[in-house]
Amino acid sequence: MNKKLLSAVCMSLALSGTASAQELKVGIAMATYDDNFMTLLRTGMEQYANEIGVDAQIEDGKNEVGTQFNQIQNFIASGIDAIVVSPVDTDATVSISDAAEAAGIPLVYVNRQPINVDVLPDNQAFVASNEVDSGTLQTQEVCRLLGGKGKVLVLMGALTDQTGIQRTKDIHDVIATPECSRMEVVAEESGLWQRTMGNNIMTNWLSAGLEFDAVIANNDEMAIGAIQAMKATGIDMDKVVVAGVDATADALQAMQAGELDVTVFQDAKSQGRGAVDAAVRLAKGEDVDQKVWVPFELVTPENMQSYIDRN
Numbered sequence: 001m002n003k004k005l006l007s008a009v010c011m012s013l014a015l016s017g018t019a020s021a022q023e024l025k026v027g028i029a030m031a032t033y034d035d036n037f038m039t040l041l042r043t044g045m046e047q048y049a050n051e052i053g054v055d056a057q058i059e060d061g062k063n064e065v066g067t068q069f070n071q072i073q074n075f076i077a078s079g080i081d082a083i084v085v086s087p088v089d090t091d092a093t094v095s096i097s098d099a100a101e102a103a104g105i106p107l108v109y110v111n112r113q114p115i116n117v118d119v120l121p122d123n124q125a126f127v128a129s130n131e132v133d134s135g136t137l138q139t140q141e142v143c144r145l146l147g148g149k150g151k152v153l154v155l156m157g158a159l160t161d162q163t164g165i166q167r168t169k170d171i172h173d174v175i176a177t178p179e180c181s182r183m184e185v186v187a188e189e190s191g192l193w194q195r196t197m198g199n200n201i202m203t204n205w206l207s208a209g210l211e212f213d214a215v216i217a218n219n220d221e222m223a224i225g226a227i228q229a230m231k232a233t234g235i236d237m238d239k240v241v242v243a244g245v246d247a248t249a250d251a252l253q254a255m256q257a258g259e260l261d262v263t264v265f266q267d268a269k270s271q272g273r274g275a276v277d278a279a280v281r282l283a284k285g286e287d288v289d290q291k292v293w294v295p296f297e298l299v300t301p302e303n304m305q306s307y308i309d310r311n
Contacts, residue, residue, distance in 0.1 A: 024082070026279050027075030028058040029068050031088045031112065035193055036221055037246045037268060038086065040311055041111055044272025045084065054280060063158075065089045072096055075105075082106040082279035090162040091115050097124060106282030110275035113162045120290060123282050127274040127292040131163055134264050135170025135218070137298045138243045141262045142183075142214050143174060145241050149182030150213030153205060155198050155226060156190040157218040164190070167218040167245065186210060191222040198225025206233055213240065220244035220251035220263055227259045247299045247307050255304050265297040265307050 026049065030042050042058060049056035057080070061068030068088045075083050076099060083100055085107065087093050093114030100107040107124040109117070117126050142152070154171055157164025168188070175183045187210055191197035198217060205212075206229060215230075217223035223244030230237065243262035244251055254260035271294050278288045299307050 023053075023055075024280060024283055025055045025057065025078075025080050026276060026283070027072070027078075027080040027083045028056055029061055029071050029075070029083065029085045030058060031061050031068065031086045032063045033060040034063075036248045036250065037219065037266065037311075038111075040248070040268035041086065041272050044269040045110075045276050048273045048276050052276075052280065054276065056276070061086075061088045063088055065092050069096065069099075072099060076100065076103045080105060082108070082283040084108045084110055084275045084279050086111050087114060089160040091160065097121065100124065106279060108275050108279045108282070111163070111271055113166075115162070117291070122290075125278045125282065125288050125290045125292070127271055127278055127294070129266050129271065129294045129296050131166035132170060133296040134245050134266070135167035135216075136174055137264050137296055138167075138245055138262055139171045139174035139180070139216060141298060141300065142216055142241050142243050143180035145261060146183065146213055148179050150241075151184050151186045151211055153202075153210065153212045153215045153226075154185055154188035155201060155215065155217035155222040156188055157193045157222075159190050161193075164193070164218050171216055183214075186212060191217070191225065193219050193221055195221040195225040195228075198222030199229045200225075202226040202229035203232075206230070206235075214243070215240065216243045218245060220246045220248045220254075220260070223260060223263075224250055224254055227254060231259070245296075247297075247304075247311055249308075249311060252299075252304055252308055255299070255301055258301075261301070263299045265299050265310065267294045268311055270294045 059071040065088050094116050101121045109126045111128050156168045189201050215226045237259045241261045245264045247263045247265035251263045281288045
């Protein structure tokens with residue numbers, strides 16, 4: 001099987017017709033159920049599997065590497081036809097790939113980029129959105145709103161997750177450009193993608209008296225937590241720029257309320273459909289593109305209406 005790279009503008013895999021998938025069993029190992037975007041992704045995979053007649057067996061990794069690996073081993077032992085994984089730890093994916101390859105079972109990573117993405121076996125693939133674009137689009141818009149200068153607080157995702165690492169790198173890369181070089185990151189901390197932790201971290205920053213003009217969060221949940229903390233202390237949300245990623249329903253509500261200024265649409269449905277479709281095709285011995293990029297899209301108050309029902 002030839003390894004191929006699908007360009008960001010061609011999302012044919014997720015949208016193309018799928019050959020009959022009757023009686024195929026696909027094991028889906030989610031990193032966690034306790035995350036809004038992961039819930040959208042899981043729901044998208046479950047709905048698409050039902051549409052095409054696939055028996056989808058879904059497990060919650062509970063954000064624990066050992067738990068998820070045991071679930072994958074159980075899938076293999078049960079004679080599953082293919083496996084889809086949203087990895088808990090993107091640095092731990094080599095052992096997952098090795099286990100699936102040894103068993104001759106096709107494997108598709110979804111959403112979170114595995115560390116071994118460039119050396120995957122021929123019967124393994126990766127479906128996601130290119131994280132180089134997510135934090136870049138987000139931070140470029142914050143830079144525009146700030147006029148290229150200001151103090152920034154950064155809420156990072158999990159440090160074991162390539163997604164959070166890349167989105168944070170994107171922020172720093174944009175700030176290093178000439179047009180945004182008068183922006184300064186004054187503090188950054190991991191909120192593990194969680195609204196509650198985003199709230200707690202922001203509360204601590206406010207208690208410490210940090211001065212800032214913008215809050216850039218690696219996802220919407222942490223951005224919403226930060227907004228809640230700022231509102232609790234009476235901060236005028238018109239005087240601070242807040243940015244997230246995912247364009248979840250809650251985020252768009254916050255944008256409608258004038259509290260969230262920037263988010264980036266991540267197409268959970270297309271990622272989920274693409275991952276299940278790739279798993280089915282690999283299980284049937286068909287060629288698939290080994291990397292499938294679903295484009296990110298910048299969302300602002302000006303265009304948010306077109307995204308209301310998409311996540």
